[in-house]
Amino acid sequence: MSARIWDISQRLRPGLPVWPGDTEFAHERTWKMADGSPVNVSRLTMSTHSGTHADAPLHYDEAGLDSASSALEPYIGECLVVDARGVGAAIEVGDLPHLHSADRILFRTYETFPHEAWETGFTAIAAETIKWLALQGVRLVGIDTPSIDPQDSKTMDAHKAVLAADMRILEGLVLDDVPEGRYELIALPLPLAGADASPIRAILRELT
Ligand SMILES: N[C@@H](CC(=O)c1ccccc1NC=O)C(=O)O
Numbered sequence: 001m002s003a004r005i006w007d008i009s010q011r012l013r014p015g016l017p018v019w020p021g022d023t024e025f026a027h028e029r030t031w032k033m034a035d036g037s038p039v040n041v042s043r044l045t046m047s048t049h050s051g052t053h054a055d056a057p058l059h060y061d062e063a064g065l066d067s068a069s070s071a072l073e074p075y076i077g078e079c080l081v082v083d084a085r086g087v088g089a090a091i092e093v094g095d096l097p098h099l100h101s102a103d104r105i106l107f108r109t110y111e112t113f114p115h116e117a118w119e120t121g122f123t124a125i126a127a128e129t130i131k132w133l134a135l136q137g138v139r140l141v142g143i144d145t146p147s148i149d150p151q152d153s154k155t156m157d158a159h160k161a162v163l164a165a166d167m168r169i170l171e172g173l174v175l176d177d178v179p180e181g182r183y184e185l186i187a188l189p190l191p192l193a194g195a196d197a198s199p200i201r202a203i204l205r206e207l208t
């Protein structure tokens with residue numbers, strides 16, 4: 001019996017809700033079998049932060065690594081899924097369970113993931129919480145909302161705290177069907193040279 005897999009990735013399709021003002025998701029057929037081409041080929045137009053994605057340090061640090069340069073270790077390995085529903089504007093240190101040892105933490109904040117509409121006022125992560133997680137040895141933090149900072153943030157305090165601790169970030173996860181607990185995370189960024197983020201196919205696999 002193979003280990004159970006949870007797909008925690010948004011479906012990338014035209015109409016995907018994106019950050020206000022960001023690039024809409026689109027794909028266009030550039031070679032068509034219907035027109036006699038031997039194959040169908042398409043072109044994608046999308047934001048680096050479309051759907052479920054991994055921020056690269058370059059997103060919040062002009063001198064930071066791009067998506068093609070980051071080590072892969074943070075994005076694959078044991079993780080802890082934490083239910084943070086109802087905590088309000090930001091996940092505070094007091095909202096955290098006793099972590100034991102966790103290298104990667106994923107936070108669920110939505111009762112139901114808003115697949116069809118952009119939701120403002122989403123839950124962020126307080127910078128103090130990022131600093132505390134870094135002291136616990138956490139290398140990667142993930143969340144089901146579009147950002148670890150509030151939508152109107154101009155100082156990006158949580159991203160700056162991630163930078164100071166050289167942690168990695170996943171955003172736009174879909175955790176509705178995932179019970180709290182420990183899993184194997186596989187969520188690798190694409191080697192997109194020069195990119196500030198990368199779409200990912202994020203999955204959780206049951207630990208055996
Ligand atoms: N997923 C992004 C959201 C974000 O910061 C953003 C995305 C598109 C355009 C502007 C953005 N941020 C601030 O203006 C993040 O890393 O938080």
Ligand SMILES: [Zn+2]
Pocket residue numbers: 049053054055146147171197
């Ligand atoms: Zn992002």
Ligand SMILES: [Zn+2]
Pocket residue numbers: 055146147148149159169171
């Ligand atoms: Zn981010």
